[in-house]
Structures are given as C-alpha cells and as structure tokens.
Amino acid sequence: MKQKNYYFRCIADDCIHYWKIIVLSVAACAIISGVLGYRKIGKVNHLAAREQEAVDAYNEQLAAYDKQIEEAQCNIDITLGEIENIQKYVDEAFYMKLDAVNLQAATAQYAVTGAQDTGGVLNSMVNYLAYGNVQECLEAEFGSLEAGYIRELLSWSVNGNILNITVLHYDKGQGRKILETVQKGIVGHVPEIKKIYGEFSLRRLESTFYTKKDNDVTNVQNGKLDALKNYNISLADYQSRLASNKRSKAEYIESSQPEVMEASASGKILVIKYAILGMIAGCVIPLAVLSLRYLLSDRIRSEKELIHTDMPVFSCKSQKEGRAFDTVTGIMELKFLAKKYCAEGFYLNLLSENEAAIKTVNEITKALKENGISVASGAVSSKDSLERMIEKKYAVMVVKAGENTYPQLAGQIRTCRKFGIPVWGCIVI
C-alpha cells in the first residue's frame, strides 16, 4: 500500500483488530434502537376514548383559531386593498388638491334654439357629459390617467334651454384648457344629436372664469380622508386581532397539546427502521472513536512526517517493491555511516513487534552482514537487549508507522542518551 494511505490503513487495521467490539457495538445499538422504536409504536398504537376526545377537542380548538386567523387575514387583505385605492385617489385626484377657498372656476353656457324637442337635445348633451363620450376627448388631450380624475372637476346644469358647464380647478390655465376640450367635444357631438332630434342651433353664450369658495369641496375631501383614516384604524385593529389570535394559538399549542396525537400506522416497519439506524450508528460510532484515537494520538504516521522533525530517516523499502535490499538508499547510508565511525556494527532497536517490522529488520540484517557489518536487533525491554545495544555502541530506531508514537520514540532516545549511545536515525516501516 502506498505511504499516503497509512491513515486509513491504520484505522482499518484497528477496526480489524477490534472487530469483536465493533460487532458488539452494532448489535447493541441495533437492539437499543429497536427497543426505542418499539416503545414509540407502543405509545401511539391505540388511542383510548378519552385520549381521542382530547385530541378531537384540541383539533377543534385549533381549527377555530385557524378560522379566526383566516378571517382576520382576509379582512386585512380587503382593508389593505381599500386603503390602497383610497390612498391612490387621495394622492392623485385633482379634486383632492382643490383649495376650497380658492377654487378656479371656468364656466361655459350654451343655448339650444330651434329644436323640436329642446328637452331631448339638452338631455343628450347632459348624457354626453355624464356617461362617457366626453371621456374620449379628455383622454386624447390629457391622457387616460388624468382624464379619469378630470371628470370629477366637471359639473353641469340645465336651466330652461340653457346648458351650463362648469370646470373647477386649482390652476386657472388648466381649468380653461379643460373647458375648451369639453366645449370641443360638445360641438363635435352636435351632428350626432341632430340626426336624432332634427335641426337645431346651439349658440355659445359667454364663458366666464372666476374664483369661488365652496364648502362642499371641503366636505367631500374630508369625507375621503376620513374614510382613509377609518380604514387605517380598521387595519390596525385587524392586525392586532391577527397577532392576538396567533399568540393565543401558539400558547394553546404549548400548553394543551396532547402527548399522543395519532395512532401509528405501521409498527413493524418503524422498528426495522430504528434497528437499521442502530446498526449504522453501531458501525459509525466505533469507527469514529478509532479515527479520533488515531488523530489524537501521537502516532508516527509516515516517514515524511518524521523527516519534518529533522530526524534522520533511512529509507528502506520492502522487497515487495522489487528492489534488492543491498541497493536500497537506507542500507547504503547505514553502510557508509558504519565505515565513517569504523563501527563493526550497530543495534536495530525495534519499537514494534509487528511481523512486518521483524521481517524487514531480518532482511536488513542479512543485507548488511553480507557487507561485513554485524547488526543486532531487538526491543530494548529486557536487560539482555540493553546489554547488546550497549555492546554495539550505536543504535538505529525501527518504528512502525501508524503504531508507534512519538513519546515511545522519545523514550527510547532518552534511554540511548542515558547510556551514551548515539542514535544514527530511524527506519520507518
């Protein structure tokens, strides 16, 4: 396996090593979860008559709250719509901008003569003003948005055979312009009236422009503003009612919700689901614990990691990778070191009694023996091994990545230091 996978390999090794605990954990978690699942079914399997009554009453009350909330919301929506409309009118309508004590009035008078049915002719003109055709003229001149509001400024009256048209405005020039537009419309409509009522003559009498005061305007304006105010008050009232209903519902749910709300549908399936989750947890938790142990322990994870601590490391790759041992870099370096210090041999201090470590050590020993360098090896845990190490005078540590820890390595180095044995470095397996 490549060096970078030592992490997972060591965790996998631990998992294999502790397989019994993992199996026990899976079984235990599955059983505990199964029991929890069974208890959950047991709680809700059947509802007693009293429980059912309580649930029904609870649901009824909730439904009542929901209805009140819905009604309040509906009222709020309607009120908001009304407020929007009135507010728009108040903001945009020309009538609302009129100054009741300084109204600019523009008046035109027309006399109808020579008609067979003067009343009919005058009614037609009034209808023209009241029911729509004049709208086209106003729209053409002022645009559709303003035309709608201009209609309110227009008023008319009939006295005998005289038609009076009045336009109120806050701006004299605009009032005049509107009046002229209406007059054009009236004149343009005359041929249509003649087709029905026969020939007649429409004589324009004087147009007058003056300022007037009209309390009715104030009354109408105040009426609209009062309506807006009332709607706003209603809105606030509905909103507080809605909030109060929601609060009451939340409090009711918190205080009165029955413990058991409904009977469970499928008991066995729930137990199986809980058991499956238990098995998953039973696998995951030990794996997590082993991973945590690996992460938190001070294990030497790789050769590279040890190199970063400035510890000399001799790279001795195993025969599995197809290289003869005597050509491996680490072996050569050890040979050169032995020659440099004129050492007959050195001691390989095994920190791990792992099979792979022992095998590698044996192969290194063999390779070095062929070059006349005697190598002793063993774990320095007994008096004999310590004696052999002292005899050899030089030591090289052999650590198993993923198994041996930094404290272990440090302990061995301290032992060597105590007996004055120089440590040349480490071999990582």
Add this chain to the structure above:
Amino acid sequence: MEVLVEKYKRFVRDSCNGEVLFFGGFILYIFWKMIRTTMFPYSETVFQTCLILSVVLLAGKIFLFDSYTVKMFMAVAAMLACGLLIAMASGYLWPFIWVLMIAAAKDVPFGKILRVHLLIGAVVVGLAFCASLLGVIENLAYPATDGRGIRYSFGCIYTTDFAAHLFFMLLTAYYLYHKKMRWFHYIGTCVIAGVIYYYCNAKLDTICILLLAAVFGIYHIMRWQREREQIQTSDMEVGNMQLILFKRTKACLTLKKLLGRLAFISLSVISLAMYLLTSAYREENKFLEAVNLAISGRLMLGKKGLKQFGLSLFGKNVPMEGMGGSLKHTKPYFFIDCSYLFILLRYGILFLGIVCIAYGIICYKRREDTALMLTILLLAVSSAIDQHLLEEAYNPLGYALFAGMGEMSDRKAYIFGGGNQAGDLGKAYGFKEDGGKGERKKKKG
C-alpha cells in the same frame, strides 16, 4: 490524598495533557452543538451539564498548561471580559464561550483541531441524514416560496443549515487536503452543489460551494504550473550571466501576497459593506432592492432589525424567529441571516470589532499559508449570507488565532527534548550544528 496530589502533579508536568484537556472539552462541546443543529431529540439538562464540563476542561487547560506573554494575556483577558459584559448586557453567553475555546486552543495543532471537527461533523450530519431518510427523525420538507418544489432539510433543523454544514465541511476538507485534491474531487464538489440546489434549494450556499471549488481549482492549477515552470531565458544579460525568468512562479508569488492582503481586510470590508447596504436599504431604490432580492430579503430583515433594536456597544437581547425546527410557525418570521449584522445586533459593535481583528491577526500570522487565506476569503463571503461565523458547530477556523502553527514543533520537542540531541544526531549524520533545515549533506570519505 497524597496519591491524588502526586497524580495531579504528574498530570500537570506532562505538557501533552493540556491537549488532552482541550480535546476533551472541545469534542464534548462540538458534539452537542452539532446535535442541536439536527432533529435528534436531546435533553437540555444533559446539554447544560456537558457545556459546564467542557468549560471546566477548557478553563483547566488554560490555567494549568498555557503560558502567555503580557500582551497576549491582556488581549485574552480583555476578550473574556468583553464576553462577560455581553452576557450581562444581552444575556448571551456564546461570545464568552467562543473566546474561551479559542484561548484554550493555544499551541494545539491547528490541523488536528480541524480534522477532529471534520470527523465529528461528518458523523453527526451523516447519522442525521441516514436517520431522516429512514424516517426515524423528521425530514422537514418546506415548500419553496418561488414554486420550485420542496426543500428538504435531511435531518437538520433547516435546509440551509444542512447546506451550511456541507459547505463548512468542504471548506475544512479543502484546506486540509488541498495538495492532494484531484480533478474528480472538484467534479464531486460541483455534484454536491447541484444536489444541494436540487433538494434543498439553498441557492446562496450552492454558490458558495461552487466558488470554493472554483477558487481552489484555480489555485491548484497555478501551483501545478509553478511546479512545472519551464526555465525561460531572455536575451538579456547581467554581467556575463543570462537572465532567467520564472514568470509563473512570479505570478504565483504575487497572487499569494495579494490573497494575503485581501484576506486580511476581507471580514472588515465585507462587514462594513453589509452594514452600509442594510442601513441604506429602501424599497424604492432599485439597485438595493435588486441586491435584496438576490440575497433573499436579507437587507430588508437587517434593516428591520437595525430600526427595531439599533446598535449598542455590548449587544442587546434580540429575539429572532426562524423557520427551522418545525413546519408550524405561528410567530412572524424575523431572522438575521447575515453573520455581521447578527453579531452587531446581538453582541454589539465591540465584539464585531474583536472578531474582525481576530481574523485579521490570523491572516497576518499565517500569511504564508495561501490555502488558509483562500479559506478565510470564502468564509468572509459566506458570512455575508449566513449566520454561522461564530457558531462552533459550523466554523472551526477561529481556532487558528492561538493554535499551533504546525504539528511538528511539539514533536521536535518530544524527540529532541531540551538537550542538543539534534546536534548529536547532526554530527552523526553530517548535519549542520544548528540542526538546520538545509538539504542533507553526505560527507564524503
């Protein structure tokens, strides 16, 4: 009694036990915090007990094993004091615990902390995922407001919480293993992003995950190109020597510096930008409204929060009602999904400043670590759209403030101890006297 005292003295003498205490408290705390982000039932009493135990272990590590310079001590003490003042002002103890955990991580290898965090996250979220699919715990299914089907939370309390867990786990994994990433890892990350978008409809988290893959992918390509730098010679000569240009290496080094500087200011700049955008937000402003819609109404909610609660030095009690934990919600929705505004409103201006400074110091101390700079940049961006910057169950990067720079420094101390063993070894092997980092020199003859 004497035996206990002796054991205690032996325990305190061994510096490794500090790490044991830290990880004991850390694992306990993180485990429960993560459980609380899932639909697994838990006992509040047990959680409180484990919380107290964690605090005791972490405090024990700080008092028994950590040593500080005067400056560091003042800084840590000030941060803890700020945490306590926030607890008194707003009732939230989490800032204090966050500071405690970060202080307790002093000299603990940062890589180790991240690996443990990743492992616990993978286990908890993985189990929650399996449990939700089996129906053992509820797999909350929310209808998407834009009519794009159902959003599943896969055992977490909300869909975006599940997506955030995946994002932060991927972020941690990318930082730890960025040198070992291959093309299929990046493809896999994009697939995960697609799955999250399809099943959870977590648009912004999906973008963050794709950004993560893209950013690290580009960095990977740059590193790979630098490693394969062809020697480019120009016609220019200096003295009698031809000038050699390493264009890609130069570009890589320039990028490294730039990333370091960007990461240094990222949190401060983005937090300020979010605050300004939020406070300036008006529905009538088309640009801000477009930004607001793009980030799912976060500006609007942030503005509401600012208006309602305002700013304070040590924070206020800001009750929030989210969509998580249940499908039934009767209270109106109000949740600040931006970490910066979340911290600003709940923990105050001072604490937000502390957090920005802390991450700035991390970026300054570890400016050589380009991968960390990229990670913090991505964190800063994602914190604008989620509230997990200070949540230990999601974000483990804060520990880098005091954590050990590498895993090797304590190992060297272990092996070589206080004596000049390194020198002895060096002599034996022909190393430099100072146990130098240069290449090995083989002595001839």
